[in-house]
Amino acid sequence: MDWAEAILASFRERDLCLVAYVPDEVLGPLIGGALADARLTVLCATREEEAIGIACGAALGGMPGAVLMQSSGLGNSINALASLAVPYQVPLLLIIAERGVLGEFNPVQVPIGRALRPALDALGIPHHTLARADEVGPVAGRTLRQCLLTQAPAALILSPLLTGGKERA
Amino acid sequence: MTTAPDRDTALSRLALTRRLVALLRREEAVVAGIGNTNFDLAAAGDRPQNFYMLGSMGLAASIALGVALAQPARRVVALEGDGSLLMNLGCLATIATVAPPNLALIVWDNGAYQITGGQLAATAAGTDLVAVARGAGIARSAWAHDEATFDRLVAAALREPGPALIAARVDAAPGAARPERDPVLLKDRFMRGLGAR
Ligand SMILES: Cc1ncc(C[n+]2csc(CCOP(=O)(O)OP(=O)(O)O)c2C)c(N)n1
Numbered sequence: 001m002d003w004a005e006a007i008l009a010s011f012r013e014r015d016l017c018l019v020a021y022v023p024d025e026v027l028g029p030l031i032g033g034a035l036a037d038a039r040l041t042v043l044c045a046t047r048e049e050e051a052i053g054i055a056c057g058a059a060l061g062g063m064p065g066a067v068l069m070q071s072s073g074l075g076n077s078i079n080a081l082a083s084l085a086v087p088y089q090v091p092l093l094l095i096i097a098e099r100g101v102l103g104e105f106n107p108v109q110v111p112i113g114r115a116l117r118p119a120l121d122a123l124g125i126p127h128h129t130l131a132r133a134d135e136v137g138p139v140a141g142r143t144l145r146q147c148l149l150t151q152a153p154a155a156l157i158l159s160p161l162l163t164g165g166k167e168r169a
Numbered sequence: 170m171t172t173a174p175d176r177d178t179a180l181s182r183l184a185l186t187r188r189l190v191a192l193l194r195r196e197e198a199v200v201a202g203i204g205n206t207n208f209d210l211a212a213a214g215d216r217p218q219n220f221y222m223l224g225s226m227g228l229a230a231s232i233a234l235g236v237a238l239a240q241p242a243r244r245v246v247a248l249e250g251d252g253s254l255l256m257n258l259g260c261l262a263t264i265a266t267v268a269p270p271n272l273a274l275i276v277w278d279n280g281a282y283q284i285t286g287g288q289l290a291a292t293a294a295g296t297d298l299v300a301v302a303r304g305a306g307i308a309r310s311a312w313a314h315d316e317a318t319f320d321r322l323v324a325a326a327l328r329e330p331g332p333a334l335i336a337a338r339v340d341a342a343p344g345a346a347r348p349e350r351d352p353v354l355l356k357d358r359f360m361r362g363l364g365a366r
Pocket residue numbers: 079202203204205206224225226249250251252253254279281282283284285290
């Protein structure tokens with residue numbers, strides 16, 4: 001099973017039904033797979049902060065969800081996480097395609113890539129980096145389980161070693 | 170109405186919030202934006218289906234969209250200030266695209282960021298949020314020029330397929346009450362109020 005399929009399988013296993021995303025090339029297979037899954041409500045947000053608001057609202061209504069973004073999107077998400085998802089204890093799975101590392105070609109992706117884990121740590125959001133296809137299923141499944149049962153946001157970071165990263169544009 | 174009312178006929182935000190709450194009959198969810206918006210909702214009568222935002226400025230409509238998707242059988246209302254909506258105008262395009270039939274947005278236009286000291290907002294210079302919403306694709310967007318029109322628009326938005334947006338020019342009275350500042354408690358009550366826990 002490829003990484004995107006393994007993540008979608010974890011959604012099915014835990015009955016996660018909402019996916020909000022801001023487009024990213026590396027996330028393409030996951031976004032495409034989600035759109036093709038009739039069980040899922042999938043929507044494209046204009047900004048990551050908005051996607052977090054939507055997913056938090058859905059969770060409050062009993063339909064927890066995932067937000068898909070590239071690492072620069074975490075920069076657009078901070079206040080929504082810091083003043084909504086974290087203090088209100090809303091279950092929310094962030095799936096972040098990592099840029100700025102391991103062969104990045106675009107200099108402006110590097111600083112936010114460097115800030116990614118420190119920012120999540122400062123917010124108290126647990127995160128796991130996925131670099132190998134065989135670990136995706138177990139780690140995604142367990143992270144999602146903890147996120148739902150402990151009512152807290154959590155993040156999966158998809159390393160370029162897993163996804164292949166983005167080729168030079 | 171598609172033309173914006175004059176500011177000198179501004180309505181009382183608290184009175185309109187009370188009118189909204191009086192029109193709720195079916196455990197509709199109400200998501201109220203930061204500051205005065207949710208202070209007045211608390212003053213209009215606390216209900217388990219009210220969600221009070223202590224932060225996340227600009228996200229009331231987005232949170233309400235999420236609730237509306239999760240609970241398609243329930244009507245969901247977002248209350249948002251003009252300054253807050255200006256921070257997240259993209260949500261109007263998303264809501265137009267997703268087109269949830271059970272969602273209504275109510276915008277309080279006082280032309281200012283009142284709670285931070287009354288600094289003028291773009292709405293004071295001429296940005297028309299009903300025109301912006303229509304341009305974003307929310308065809309059912311209208312100004313409420315008086316309380317009777319507000320009641321009529323709200324009643325229709327709670328009954329007919331949405332999404333709908335209702336805007337009113339409102340006064341600068343300070344928010345009338347304060348919800349409890351305990352996010353986990355606020356969340357828990359709201360979720361129980363929606364039968365989500
Ligand atoms: C991200 C962020 N930026 C700025 C603020 C400060 N702030 C709190 S409420 C507010 C104004 C909100 O304006 P509006 O929604 O129009 O409501 P009003 O105060 O006019 O009733 C601002 C700027 C904040 N809380 N969060």
